[in-house]
Amino acid sequence: MTAVQNAGPTADDLAYIRFRAPDLEKMRVFLEDFGFKVMPGETEDGVPALFSRGKGGAPVIHIVEQGDPTFLGIGFKMASMESLKALSEYDGASEICEILAPGGGYRVRFEDPNGYAIDGVYGYIERAQAPPFVRQPMNTMAARLRRNSPIRLPRDKPVPVNRIGHCVLNVRSFRGSEAWFKERFGLLTSEEFYVDDKSQVVGGFLRCNRGDIPTDHHTVALVQSQQTGINHVAFEVDDWDSVMLGHDYLGSKGYKSYWGVGKHILGSQIFDYWEDPYGNVHEHFTDGDVFDESHVPTLESVDNLLGVQWGPLPPDKDL
Template identity: 25%
Template sequence: MRLITHLRHVDLAVPDYDKQRDFYAGVWGLTEVASDSGISFLAAEGSPEQYVVRLRKAAEKRLDLISFGAASESDVDALAERLRAADVRLISEPGKLDTPGGGYGFRFFDLDGRTVEVSADVAVRKHRKLEAKESVPVRLSHVVLNAPDIDATRTWYETHLGFALSDTLAHPRMGQVMHFMRCNPQHHSMAIARGPHTSLHHISFELRGLDEYMYGTGRLLRAGVRMIWGPGRHLAGDNTFSYFLDPHGNTVEYTTELEELDEDTWHPHVHDFSQPEVTDQWGTANPMNELIAKESFNDVDRGVFVAPPV
């Protein structure tokens, strides 16, 4: 039984906090809704989530945590019990949260040592419908994680958190390189990419539509933000993509029109990404090559099996 409903937020720690905060609250188009000494909570204008990114000032860059939603406190408790019975290492027991919007949740380590939070009953943020040509993120779309053994990580998320496989990318020489995983009808809320070490691959943000996605892509290019891949349209998920680097070298994506699946009838495909139309149906993006792939390997994550301090 699936107890996870959706992706809530992705939390990052960085040494140059001011530069990172200026990027996300500035050209990237998020809205700072709360801040404390060395911590910033950033919301997407069209999202009911209290925040979609949390930034924390730290000596070393790391992924602090990934947060998912659950439908109720009883579902949070049931999931904690399920994980405990399976000897998954809990960081905290279910209880009241003191982040913006409150709620009830707990944290644990996944197979690769990432901190995961699951919460329910978080207050809904007052949000709004974005206007035509307004090129800021509507919501958080998905997160992609690098893992040395993508099959083991996929199985862990299927077994313990009820995620389902939507599609897989493979290559004739390299074998399987990415699993797209869903926790609701959206094609993927998370994907697992094959990388040399545990790290963040990219965070993706949904824009209002094609026009807004292109306006946003252009705004970033004019601002001198480095685009590593795009603009284009993937086959798996059928969503658009423009990948940029944030000031600390994390890959962040503007996307739109991510496919919604009929979960009862969907069967996963294996797509051969050596075929150019698999990576980009439009043929407008720069070719995917080893240099681009290495950008998204990111640095070795210093937060593996180390819970964030807040």
């Protein structure tokens, strides 16, 4: 395995996202319908909260604290305790503190240039994972691999999410935030995108650097915008059937579809976006690209960001 060359701290993945919402019961119902296992609890300050996980090993991937509705921040899973300690040396870092939430571990917290709380965490206890779901092969014109084995899918119940995949943040300055995140978390650029002219770069997809271990096409995407906030957060489901089953199920429950089902150009994911009761966009995705450190960044038109390989075009809203 190639050693990661970053001189500074390095993140391996996204760990969790944090929101605040006034009605935790309303959020609990949405989160369970979306496919989370929800655990009621309270924050370190004694505020009622929901801690949610997926089928994967991470003990918590989604946190909602009771209060006025807002996006609070995200946490990165650091590559090592040394990385967490290196992170704590940066200006503005909190002391390393113990996490008093399911899984435990240690945390460093920053306020980033947009006012988001950005955490680095390490040392939480992973859960034993269920065996990976193995999809039966598809019968195609090239090969009839599934024989004497009809498919019967479980309808009318939530589709479990596995893990948190990525989030997209609206930021005041793309270059400013790009430097801030890369310095602290060792992120690499997968693609940048421009509007009108190649000199007008307005955002980019950033991924973790795990050397020759492939990682998601993006862990964080940054989009320069007049209005800061969360654009969306994404959770990986098992496969295409899961995306479609989740789409039908969430629709049957009356939730508001934001965009999908479709297939992105940049990242190649099959995606399906839904709004939670407070308008925060949560995505189910599957079949995304994975890159190792050898991938060379490209510069893409924003048309490729917003376009699809199939499926509907995005709603007419600012990025």
